[in-house]
Amino acid sequence: KQEVTQIPAALSVPEGENLVLNCSFTDSAIYNLQWFRQDPGKGLTSLLLIQSSQREQTSGRLNASLDKSSGRSTLYIAASQSGDSATYLCAVRSDTDKLIFGTGTRLQVFP
């Protein structure tokens, strides 16, 4: 059974810092991994999608990497801003076609 874990559970940093969020999964037989952002009381917004054959994807200040063999992905946020404050979730899609979510990292960026 696929299990997805995110570390840390919460993170508080000052604006301007570069930071890394971690996601690990137990079954490396995945098809893709997706990073989402969730603001309080809102839905999930897709940030980046990495296919299993890819090593990384970039969008603006965000860079996500994938090491399928070790069951890990990282989301790198450069020059963090207060508007980045949200919960970040990773999800993996396996051969069962299910999208299994991690527990999330709650990020607070203070001015």
Next chain:
Amino acid sequence: DAGVIQSPRHEVTEMGQEVTLRCKPISGHNSLFWYRQTMMRGLELLIYFNNNVPIDDSGMPEDRFSAKMPNASFSTLKIQPSEPRDSAVYFCASSLLGFGTEAFFGQGTRLTVV
């Protein structure tokens, strides 16, 4: 496209009442997922459909929960009878069929059972 549309956005109901949540997936998408989110358990997959056919409902917590997808543009999640522990945010997501595709989520329905 307006994205995945869920209704209602908020629902407050009394214990024992029937609750129906609705979802309209993105046009052309043929996979649809229902999730439940709580503080204690995070995001849990309840059921998903491919081409309107339920593929895996192992996440449905009890027989009180049922889901249907009568056509490609509409799905419902029904709880009958509802209980206070069903209080959560219910999300619907859709994607194109295929393992490499991106999933898109609706804004969710916040259900409160009193």
